[in-house]
Amino acid sequence: MDKTHPPLAFGVFKPVGHTVIAYRSAVDMQAAVSALVEHGFVYSTLVLYTPEEMKAQVDAELRTASPLAAFGYELDLIKGHRALAESGCSFLIVHAPDDKRAEYVATVARSTKAVAAHHYGTFMIEEITEQAPGGEPAS
Numbered sequence: 734m735d736k737t738h739p740p741l742a743f744g745v746f747k748p749v750g751h752t753v754i755a756y757r758s759a760v761d762m763q764a765a766v767s768a769l770v771e772h773g774f775v776y777s778t779l780v781l782y783t784p785e786e787m788k789a790q791v792d793a794e795l796r797t798a799s800p801l802a803a804f805g806y807e808l809d810l811i812k813g814h815r816a817l818a819e820s821g822c823s824f825l826i827v828h829a830p831d832d833k834r835a836e837y838v839a840t841v842a843r844s845t846k847a848v849a850a851h852h853y854g855t856f857m858i859e860e861i862t863e864q865a866p867g868g869e870p871a872s
Contacts, residue, residue: 734748734780736782736826739790742802745802745807745808746791746807746811746814747807747853748826749854750828751826751827752829752853752861753825753850753851754826754842755823755824755847756822756825756847756848757820761846762823762825765845766779768845769838769841772841774827774828778827778828779828780826781824782818783823784819784821788815788819791811791814794811806858810851813849835859839852842861842862847862
């Protein structure tokens with residue numbers, strides 16, 4: 734995935750075959766990156782967004798999103814990404830095109846204090862971490 738040309742559906746972010754993970758701490762995100770690389774994920778295929786980069790991307794998408802985007806979950810998710818970015822979260826996007834890799838990424842997300850994580854499939858988006866209102870992890 735190239736963050737200068739993110740994958741879109743109806744004008745909003747939809748990286749099919751990827752898991753999007755939000756972290757409050759650079760240390761937690763680096764722990765996830767290290768675990769993924771140690772497991773065979775190639776560092777150059779991991780995409781990292783600063784809070785500012787994610788806010789800018791979401792703002793651009795909200796300005797150009799198709800009205801059809803409101804029918805799916807994607808529009809709500811990017812608004813959630815913006816709220817998390819506003820609170821200081823950075824994002825890690827991991828290419829996980831098959832079930833085995835996606836499950837490993839989910840395990841890493843759960844074990845490295847991810848605030849939120851979603852895996853984008855072709856027809857559905859799987860919530861990996863439960864998130865309470867306001868971007869706080871559910872207890």
